[in-house]
Amino acid sequence: MRDLPAIREIEHHRSPARTPQALAWHQGELWFGSRDLRRIYRMDRKNWKMVEEMEALGIPWAAVSAGDSIWFTLGQGDEDDRYLWRYAIGRGFSQSDRIACPELTGSYLSFDGETLYLSQWYKHRILKLDAKGNVTRKIAVDAEISGHVFVDEMIYVLRGTEQNGGDWRLALLDPREPTPEIKDLARVPFQCRSLAFDGEQLWTNHREADRIVCFEMPG
Secondary structure, three states: OOOEEEEEEEEEEEEEOEEEEEEEEOOEEEEEOOOOOOOOEEEEEEOOOOEEEOOOOEEEEEEEEEHHHHEEEEEEOOOOOEEEEEEEEOOEEEEEEEEEEEHOOOEEEEEEEOEEEEEEEOEEEEEEEOOOOEEEEEEOOOOOOEEEEOOOOOOEEEEEEEEOOOOOEEEEOOOOOOOOOEEEEEEEEOEEEEEEEEOOEEEEHHHOEEEEEEOOOOO
């Protein structure tokens, strides 16, 4: 871990809402969700202005762009049970597209162009789901997971621990391998939450500091 370089931050923006948690790039726009406020936001990337704000149907733990829609992991009820909800742009959350997460647990999301992948923090794994939310594959990551995203058929993942001040790194795996080997690429020197790709660079949240961070793809 000590030999790994730190991520190279390009942009460091103050979040317009506290505790930024969910994060996704969708059709050239940045979307994020506030854990504490239970709201989601659409941002004007160029001017860093909030252009739309709406109430979530629970705690927005994660988000991912999937075709014309955005899927959110929402925590609902007194037990923070986790469900996947499809958000249709301009129409809101679809009541017919609500999927219970396996064991009502799960957080971060990624999308390979056809299929959703959901990570489970305490079980240190990423699950490949079918259209009904059934698990079709399990990928061990061997650490807590605070975000993952597909780039060129590979999965970039934030893995580590939040204990003792945090110990996080950006890693890479190839899901086409039967048992993917995980390669750590860089240290993330803060408590990171969510991972998104804008077509060129990676983005994450520094939730404790109410910041949204853009950083370079590792060379």
